[in-house]
Amino acid sequence: MSYHTTVHNVYKKAAEAPQASLCCVPQSPLYLPELTVPEIMHAMNYGCGSTVHPDDMSPGQRALYVGVGGGLEALQLAYFTRTPGGVIAVDPVKEMRDVAKENLEEAARLNPWFDPSFVTICDGDALELPVPDDSVDFAAQNCLFNIFTTAEDGNDLAQALAEMHRVLRPAGRLAMSDPVAPQPLPVELRQDAGLRAACLSGCPTLEHYLSEITAVGFGTIMIRSRRPYRLLDHKRYPVDQDILLESVEVTAIKTPMPSDGACIFTGRMAIYSGSDETFDDGQGHILPAGMPMPVCDKTATALELLERPDLKVTPSTWHDSGGGCC
Numbered sequence: 001m002s003y004h005t006t007v008h009n010v011y012k013k014a015a016e017a018p019q020a021s022l023c024c025v026p027q028s029p030l031y032l033p034e035l036t037v038p039e040i041m042h043a044m045n046y047g048c049g050s051t052v053h054p055d056d057m058s059p060g061q062r063a064l065y066v067g068v069g070g071g072l073e074a075l076q077l078a079y080f081t082r083t084p085g086g087v088i089a090v091d092p093v094k095e096m097r098d099v100a101k102e103n104l105e106e107a108a109r110l111n112p113w114f115d116p117s118f119v120t121i122c123d124g125d126a127l128e129l130p131v132p133d134d135s136v137d138f139a140a141q142n143c144l145f146n147i148f149t150t151a152e153d154g155n156d157l158a159q160a161l162a163e164m165h166r167v168l169r170p171a172g173r174l175a176m177s178d179p180v181a182p183q184p185l186p187v188e189l190r191q192d193a194g195l196r197a198a199c200l201s202g203c204p205t206l207e208h209y210l211s212e213i214t215a216v217g218f219g220t221i222m223i224r225s226r227r228p229y230r231l232l233d234h235k236r237y238p239v240d241q242d243i244l245l246e247s248v249e250v251t252a253i254k255t256p257m258p259s260d261g262a263c264i265f266t267g268r269m270a271i272y273s274g275s276d277e278t279f280d281d282g283q284g285h286i287l288p289a290g291m292p293m294p295v296c297d298k299t300a301t302a303l304e305l306l307e308r309p310d311l312k313v314t315p316s317t318w319h320d321s322g323g324g325c326c
């Protein structure tokens with residue numbers, strides 16, 4: 001039986017009754033003024049972070065949400081798009097699509113500004129999106145792509161990312177939240193379809209995850225958040241020692257790939273403290289004296305290699321909030 005069947009069965013069950021232990025992180029839900037989220041959507045929050053960042057969204061944009069779950073983030077995206085069909089939500093599990101539709105109807109009863117027509121829920125698969133090329137401004141998935149196999153076990157993650165890249169317009173944004181592992185997970189865990197479907201054993205390392213995102217052509221990446229997610233305790237799982245999984249929130253932008261590789265922002269800053277008003281590295285980065293400027297990891301490394309006493313480069317915070325050098 002392929003792991004896809006197990007995934008289907010797990011999420012059919014998760015649609016029929018909320019599963020308290022599935023995915024989720026102890027994090028306050030994103031507060032948006034005048035949005036009342038139905039309780040059932042909170043109970044069915046199967047994400048491991050947030051993919052909704054107000055600075056990614058503008059009114060009138062068209063958004064795609066892959067793996068609708070209980071509909072919480074599709075509703076939050078509709079808060080920004082506010083047009084019929086402004087959000088397309090795709091899910092291959094009929095029971096999940098049906099419950100998301102019911103939950104969105106409940107949201108319409110609680111929120112006078114919201115109309116269920118703002119979200120179009122479609123049957124579809126992340127591996128073959130039912131959406132034309134270059135047709136959406138924004139795409140998101142939360143806690144789904146970690147389930148997909150990487151090169152050692154198949155190659156569904158690369159396929160799913162390539163699909164997201166295909167459907168986004170140039171400069172469009174892909175927001176994702178997924179667990180990552182500190183080291184490659186043992187094969188015995190990776191091949192456990194139940195744990196994989198429950199977002200516990202399929203996740204790649206952060207380095208691998210980022211390399212898969214850049215391999216399909218995303219030229220700019222921001223790591224917006226990184227926090228502990230689950231402990232794979234050696235007493236419960238087939239691991240020699242405990243493994244702490246983390247969850248990350250990443251936004252990838254469909255910019256052209258720079259010749260020296262993607263710009264990856266991890267929250268690093270460069271600060272010039274010399275006697276001139278600005279420092280120009282001759283590569284397009286101008287640092288005003290005394291003002292921390294966000295830089296991507298490539299630029300941070302290049303500036304450190306200059307070994308100048310009037311340049312300070314701060315470490316990764318893993319909480320990048322935009323702006324930058326590239």
Ligand SMILES: C[S@@+](CC[C@H](N)C(=O)[O-])C[C@H]1O[C@@H](n2cnc3c(N)ncnc32)[C@H](O)[C@@H]1O
Pocket residue numbers: 007008011012023044045046047048066067068069070071072073090091092093096124125126127141142143144199
């Ligand atoms: C872990 S849940 C996340 C749900 C939602 N994103 C959230 O944050 O609550 C995974 C979701 O992806 C759906 N799903 C499973 N396989 C899929 C696939 N191949 N393509 C698209 N969605 C899929 C499941 O039915 C479920 O709704």
